[in-house]
Amino acid sequence: MNIRAIPYHEAGNSLRRAFGTLQERVAPTGMEPDLELHDPALDARSFYVSAGEQVISYAAVVRKAISHGGQTFQLAGLSCVATDPAWQRQGLGSRVVSAATAYIETSGVDLGLFTCDPPLAAFYWQAGAWPVRADLVLVGSQHPAALSSRLLDKVVLLRLFSARAQAAAAAFSQTTINLDLPLGQFL
Structure with a gap:
């Protein structure tokens, strides 16, 4: 089974619809599959594996600019990672995350940044060398009702890719990073 992008x-x-249907199979909401999984402003790129017409594993890379520490950085992060329960434990999730990570590594962004549930951190480390940064908090925006990694009980994963981001590594330590997203959105 080949990974497509x-x-x-x-x-x-x-x-x-197939991407949205997979999300609904993995994390049921009881609603119709979402045809707009990703805000167009985030320039998502989809990585997926299909069995016939059914998408069985999926990961997206979303991109945006953020201001942090007095500088503007281009970031990319993983989003909507899912593998159909009937197809789990076969390495498909690792393969799509590895492909998406390789894309991020060569895309010219300054940093890779996203969150996940704490039990999934080891999976992301193994599939894409994504380290957990316990000293970081992500907030969707400065709005008082904005989502945050603490509020959602997520861990933050960060990789600094560009020389500019690596030179600013201290700014990405013991801090809160504002994603400047619309209210209700998060990575």
């Missing part, structure tokens, strides 16, 4: 905004409705 496509800019999310170029995926047709049937493929977007």
